[in-house]
Amino acid sequence: MKLKLDAIRACLDGAIPGTIATCAADGVPNAAYLSQVQYVDAEHVALSWQFFNTTRRNILANPLARVALIDPTTAGHYRLLLHYLRTEEEGPLFEIMKAKLAGIASHAGMAGVFRLLGADVYRVLEIDQVPSRMLAPALPRANLLAALRASVEELCLCMDLDALLCRTLDCLERHFDVHHAMILLLDASAGRLYTIASRGYEASGIGSEIALGDGVIGVAARERTPIRIGHFAAEYSYGKAIRENLERSGMALQMDTEIPLPGLPGANSQLAVPIRAGSRVLGVLYLESAQEQRFGYDDEDVMVSLAGGLGAAIQLLHHGPADHRDEPRAASRAPPAQPSASGPPLQVRHFAENDSIFLDTDYLIKGVAGSILWALLRDHADTGRTAFSNRELRLDPRIRLPDISDNLEARLILLGRRLVERNAPIRIEKTTRGCFQLRVERPLQLTHLPAGA
Known part of the structure; x- marks a missing residue:
């Protein structure tokens, strides 16, 4: 090919609609506008199939097509020779084009008209640059x-x-x-x-x-x-x-x-x-x-x-190589001194249906992060404990981590950020690698509501 498909990818974003020329089995030509020409890889593009029209009938009878494209930044004109291979009606390529078409349709006021039926995949046989006056390409925003x-x-x-x-x-x-x-x-x-x-x-x-x-x-x-x-x-x-x-x-x-x-x-x-x-x-x-x-x-x-x-x-x-051997020893150390809990009691409600947690009347979190917090608060209420380790949480049957590969640290980060964001009188603070402490600033009143309650 004279040009590589990667060199004209700017033409394939739909800013300027392309045109397609096809030929019926009896030799009658037809030209139509295209909603999308989607880059697939260095040798293939996909065209949007939205209507069973003349273009569609022609392609099924004669798989060759010519497509004309214009670069929206330089006004360069290009002509592609394509060979139809297949139609995809589901999967990643279809979903990419469906999403883009939704944007194009909304922009054009055609949201109720444009509907993707399939992604027609073509092999690119030739790319020719059509002689035309071109503008200088726009400078990139950044390297x-x-x-x-x-x-x-x-x-x-x-x-x-x-x-x-x-x-x-x-x-x-x-x-x-x-x-x-x-x-x-x-x-x-x-x-x-x-x-x-x-x-x-x-x-x-x-x-x-x-x-x-x-x-x-x-x-x-x-x-x-x-x-x-x-x-x-x-x-x-x-x-x-x-x-x-x-x-x-x-x-x-x-x-x-x-x-x-x-x-x-x-x-x-x-x-x-x-x-x-x-x-x-x-x-x-x-x-x-x-x-x-x-x-x-x-x-x-x-x-x-x-x-x-x-x-x-x-x-x-x-x-990675987290030194789990240090976790029990670190967790057993005396945590930093905490101020005594004071002020009105904080009502903490736990709904077993989805492990959601409410602080007084305000919703905080649910799911795995909710079950983690409830386990920590129960231990704190029962024994006064404030020091914990990631390792023991992974093994705690109350938390029910959904998968051995589930990222517990991500749940703790999520929980810690929600507590800070809600200005809650409860905090989770990292102490050493794999260890953290629970800080409680107000007395707690814990209420567990079973599923269906």
């Missing part, structure tokens, strides 16, 4: 490779998960000029992702959840693929996704304990990238912006690399 290198060097210095999460969000802001982002980790047993860190929002949303398959984040995790949208897409609104998920569950208590997911009210650009370690999805790195088409293919590529490094670091910290 993405340099930003990635600087970020990776900083992340390598993080020795615990809390520092790793904070440093990742710092790097996104300083090196990539991304001011709205969040990191969510996957609770595979529940089929949900929970927010453990965020940046740029009025409310942090720590502890908020999204189900697999809901919105850009849920689809990216379920399909194990990046999902990127360049225009506002109403059907990928998180308020709508969460509301519909709760209505499906029919759980009134869950409605009362839902922490709002942080987010821009009208995000015009979204990028959700799975955080992976080997074949396992650990969570999702999510970026958004009020600016349309803020994230392009290059941003997607570099964030996939950053998320890969983040996933490897999380896995290494979780399974």
